[in-house]
Amino acid sequence: MDFRFSPEEEAFRQEVAALLEREVPAEYRRKRMTFFDMSAQHDWIQVHRYIAERLGEKGWLSLHWPEEYGGRGLSPFYRLILREELARYHSPGYDSIGCGIVAPAILLKGSEEQKNQYLPGIAAGKVMWCETLSEPNHGSDLAAAEVFAKEETDCFVVNGQKIWTTNGHFADWNALIARTDRAANPNYRGLTFFLLDMKTPGITVNPIVNMAGHHEFNEVFFEDVRIPKENIVGGLNKGFYVVMSLLDYERTTDTVYAIAGTYINDLAEYARQNNLFTPVLENKLAQLRADCEVSRLLHYRVAWMQSKGMVPNYESAMSKLYSFELHQRVSEFGMDLAGQYSQLVEGSPRVPMFGRIPSCYLRSFGYSLEQGTSEIDRDVIAQRGLGLPRLR
């Protein structure tokens, strides 16, 4: 057992902090924005792209990849340190879909050509990704996806609608799951995983505004969209297996505990400035900080497993579930702390913390849905983690 970071890891953290200190716009640090609070992020995408490229230049988006694909074969703790610092500096720049999902999927299941074609763009922070799994009629039940890709001689032709596509309006490329066999039984054996250039003709992206008033996700329509056959990852009709293995990654990639931790500190600062401290309040803050600490450890355990070559599964469901629900509790605590003021939105007289409090709270309703719902996570933990039987 050893709960320290290595000296090299500590040095890396310093280096990241120094770069962010230099590059993150002062406005971002002043307003302390996060991806979970899109208020005031009108220039988010520009800042994201700028920082992503700075991180890419340093090779920091691919440190833990194998050396033959541009990585340095370092432990996943480097990725985690990077993301902790990004959270601390309220900085965008890490494309959690490209870096956190697509790259692992390609590394795990992609062909040699695909690795050479797609990984460099992700590593350089120059190509942004979205993923289209969910459909209007099928969310949790991904295996029931209906968007159909019809095989032709040199390509597949996709028709149908996806929904809730985060960053669909910014993305250059898309990780798409589509049905390629309607007769497959069970139905998950008829799905294929495609990499799709968002500039391909026939794709329409329409915004959906969430209850916090932010435009973050979209609906995406496909009309005779042609995808070359070589863009299939993991083989025809084997898409579900790719998704299942990458979901284990998806559930670990967000260092939400770090974002929650910075938010707790910001709320404590608000309390201090407004003389709100009481024993009850201090108690609540302390409880949330202890929760954060545990959340951090659950994440580190997953990174540690990955560093040992183990494949985390229910362990990542645990860290995702706990950290996202923790962030919900922290967001709700913010509402209690600010009381009447917590209803005020950005741009209102008297608004505290640039309107982050209601923005974070309202946004937090999505945490127990995105990347798989809390119910599904609890099922995964119970059935795969604890070996409990399933009801047939």
Place this chain on the structure above:
Amino acid sequence: MDFGLNEQQEMMQTLARDFLAGEYPNKVLKAMVKDEKGCAPELWEKMAEMNLMGLSLPEEYGGVGDFLDLIVVLEEMGRVCFLGPYFSTVAVGAAAIMAGGNKEQREKYLPDIASGKANVTLALTERKVEYEADALQTMTISRGGYFVINGTKLFVPDAQAADFIICAARTGESNGGGDGTTLIIVDRNEPGITMRPLKTVSGEKLYEVIFENVKSSARNVLGEVNHGWRIVEKVLQRANVARCAEMVGLAQQSLNMTLDYAKERIAFGHPIGAFQAIQHRCADMLIDVEGSRFATYQAAWRLNEGLDAAKEAAAAKAWVSRACRRVMTSAHQVHGAIGFTEDHLLHYYTKRALACEFSYGGNDVQLAKLAALYK
């Protein structure tokens, strides 16, 4: 004991439900949220025709029914997420005039309120939003037959739509017991009043109201000079219980929407309502809704009977606020991503519930009150 509604209350419920279903469809709600004043004159007129503004006021002033009738109607308003200066005028402003006003003042204001001609709001909280007399800093000084008010009030509901503002101000040293405060009615067009809208997530119309040497006749003092806080306390009790009724309606409707959705949304070959995780959530929602309803009814009934209701009112507001949040959280969870969008109705309920919760003192404020009452 009788937990049910009587004939008159049932009639009010049906009347209000039918009226609101016809006159307050979702598109009106959406318009009200965006509207600057949040008041549609035509709707207001129709409400006045039905004598909704006179609810719980004595007949001699053009009123009708009692506090329980008002509670029943507010629950229905909650169900449609009703926005508008109704609550501030009827449940709070009129209640303050009833509680503290002399004959002359009642005759002057109440008939106009009951007929929908006048709106009135209570300006209570200040920068440090507290519901204690000691927290008041706004000052008013007697000059001959007038009082001159100086100070800044925050979170004043519907101030733009109000014809009169009841201002709680300091007239003397606070003695920790609530004395030293005075309630005075001010014409909203009096020189020296400025207001700025505070923008809220729910569309609740709250204002910052600044009083700069604002004059009001000594005849407009409600109750006695220096002893206004007793009236405020009475009004707060009623206002909080009335807010609870609104939250009950909000929570009930959110549960209804959730049950409908759980029956129709299919995942893994079943309606999601067949999954035990979802059923258990819905079961807990029902406990929260019905628990809220009966906590509210009990406190409202005590107030209506003229019994002491300090504990019941505080317990109701504290509990209902929390229960309502839990209901909204579950409603969103069961709805999945669709309930997370601005196009879906659910978020209006979630936000409106927050506005109700925080006004007149949220969970923390009520728990502190309750704790003090048990000391």
